Structures are given as structure tokens and as C-alpha cells.
Amino acid sequence: MTIHEAVRQSFRRVRRFFSPGRIIAIVLLLLLALGVLSFYLGYLSSLPAPFVGELEDVSAIQRLLVVAPHCDDEVISSGGLIREVLLGGGQVRVVIVTNGDGSFTGTMVEFRKLYPKPQDYLRSGAGRQRESLNALGSLGVPPEDVFFLSYPDRGILPLWKTFWDDDMPYRSPFTRLTQSPYDLTYNPQAVYSGHSLLSDLCSILKDFQPDAVVAPHPHDTHPDHWASGAFTALAVAMQKEQIRPRLLLYLVHRGDYPLPRGYLPFAPLLPPLRLVNSTFTWGKATLTDEIRDQKGDAIELYKSQLPLLGEFSRSFVRQNELFCEFVPHNTARLVHDQDITPVPSLWRTVEGSEVTPIMEDSARDTVSQEFGAAADFVALYAARSERELWISAEMRGKPSRLVAYSCLVRAANGREVSKEQIVYPLNVRSRPTSETKDRFVLTRFNLEELGYPYTVVVSFEAYYPGGRTIDRIGWAIVNLD
């Protein structure tokens, strides 16, 4: 047999092995393996912690402000706490950021239409406002204490990142509007912009002067939840003159959280084990049986949500509600004229102490994080010098050329809010304000360009250029005073 024939024969063998049927079987097997892995990682990332202590000083809360991204999050997260504060003689106000008018499947099911029209989304939003008023009313919150900001559903992250100014408002792809048409709107003049949303939150805070604010946690994976938390954190951090309220953060959407799912009123609600670390202090607000049942009844009043999300919502009717107390750090001060390094353990501080993370992040949450250690964040660090703010993100692996990193800050000095975004690798025009070493990416912001802020809300993202986000760490509040 000549070499030629031998090669031809092995080709034939390979071709026979890869018959169309076999190829389909291999692809199906690979997809199945990927599915099993992602299910496993999702499950692993939300395995509940075995034990969590009680939230401190719940009975001391006299003026509670609850911020909900959509109509139902207020009761899902805090229905019991709301009731408890009211029974203790305190006051409660509720802010609902969007009317949840951007759910394609929800609106499809509600109006039995294959292609809902803008007016269907608006009808759905108005209906959801009524449901919130009913449910909150059943817990003792009168309609005048419920503020519907009426910003666009699924549009809160774009407002945070891009559509900040009033002269370039965001347009909802569902209602096709750039301003709220709802009768129930806190500020009817407001357009869909980040600036307007922040102003609304600031004026409500100023007016009510809460001693505790409840808002979504930065580890909530729903973009509206994440961004509603970021807006609230910035608004709270900007209240410089008043005593800053406690910031209590709640989770609704993350992997399979809460586990187990379903109506289990005697089970505790516990945080995902991977989110229990030195930067997050979780606490249970234990409910009496009566309050828990009232919360359960209130959840049944969100009728439009029950067909699709009933089991999920009822998973929050538990022995307790769960909050993470956010304690902002005082930012470390860097010694003048030191070598620039992304490795925080080498930063020399005026205090002489080691810089500890401002936030820790769970690793291996998704398939793309499992295979992309370079894009899997584990911690975030911050420090300042006279002129610069240093933010360093730590990954599970060394930075890769295939991954892009972006650090976004929204900085406030009491009068203005500025935004700066630094992306690594750098494009040709940008100045070298970011670099990598070991498993760290450092970005440096010029404080003068940020307007000498006294507070900054920061987040880091890793993504394939032009692709979707693989991991995000933060938002986190950095105090610069």
C-alpha cells in the first residue's frame, strides 16, 4: 500500500466515523453536557448559607424607605419589614422605579396577544400600579406614601450607563416613549434620563429623611435591579448634610435563589453561601406568623404576575426576610509619589495599613466564568491620592488578550454628577490610565476631571470585545472625604 492509499483510507475511515447521524449525536451530547454544567454552576452559586444572624436594630427603624425596581419587588423583598415598622409606630414610604411595562411574555399572556402593542404595555403598567397600591394598602401603606417614578422597564441600566442627560433621553422599545404618560407619576415633567431618576430619588430622600433605605443588592443579576440599587446608593451617598440612613440591600434574582423554591412558610430565607464574605454582612428580619401570612396574602394581590411568577414570588414567604447591611468604607489614602502598581498589597498608604477589598465577588458562577478565569472577578480595591482615585479589580486568572475590562464611575460632589469610563486594553487615543499585573487590572481616575467628588459609585465589567458581559463586580460606594 502506498502512502497515498494509506492516507486516502484513513480519510475514508474518518468520514465514515463522522456520519451526519453521529455529528448530530455529538453536538447534542455537548449541548447536554453544557446544560448540565450550567445548571450545576447556577445551583452551586446559590446554595444557601447554613446560618445567618439577626439583622441588628430592626425595632429602631422609624422611617423606612423601600426602593423597588418593579411593582411587586417591594412586597417580595420587604412586605414583612414594612408591616413590622408600621406596627411599631414608624412611617413607611415606597418608591417604585418602573411600572414593569416591558414584559413581552407577561403582556402576551395577560392580553392573549401574540404581538403586544405599545398601548398594551401601558395598560399592563397601569394595572401593575393598581396591584402595588392594593398589596401595600393591605399591609397598611396608604396610596399617598407610594411613589411611582414611572421610568421604563428594562431601561434602568441604560439610564445609568448612557442616557444620563435630559437632552438625550432613553426611548422604551416597548412603549416607544421618552417620558412617562402615567397619571400616577412622581415627577410628570421628568424625561427618561439618569439625571431625572437621581433627582427624583434625592428629592424623596430629602423630603422624607429616612433612617433606613431598602434597595436591591449589587449581586442581583437583573439589570433593572442592579441599576436601581446603584442609583439609590448614589442618592444616599450624596445626602451629605443629613445623617446618612442605613442601607439595607436585598436579593431577588440570582441563579436559583432562593433555594429551595416554592411556598415553604416555615423555612428560613438564607443568602447564597458564596455571597457570605467579609464585605457583606447579612441579617435576618424574623417575622411573626401573622406578619408572614399577611405578606403571603399581599403577594397574591399581584394577580398579573401569578401565572408566570407565582411559585417564585411565593418562595419569599418565609420565616424571615433577608438584608445585607452595606457599610461604606473610608477610602485608604496613598502615600505621595509611589510606584504605580495594580497589586493592592504593594500600595503604600498614609495609615500604613494594608488595603482590604471594598467588595468580594463569588467565582465560577456561570459556564463562561468557569472557562474564563481571566474574566471572573473575585475582589475590588480602591484608594486615593491627592490627585487620583485608584481602582483595582482582582480576577481568578491572569488577564487575557481576548477579554476587555471596563471600569465605570459615577462621581458626585453635591452639585454635579460626572461619569468616567476607562477601558482596558486601551484604544490608541486614550491615555495610559490602566494597566495589568499578575491577576489585577488597575484603572486610575483623575479627581480634578471627576470634579473633586466626595462620593463615587464604581463598577467593573469583563467582556469579550463586542460581546456580552461575562462578569461584573460592584457597584460599590467609595467615600472620598
Ligand SMILES: [Zn+2]
Ligand atoms: Zn423586579
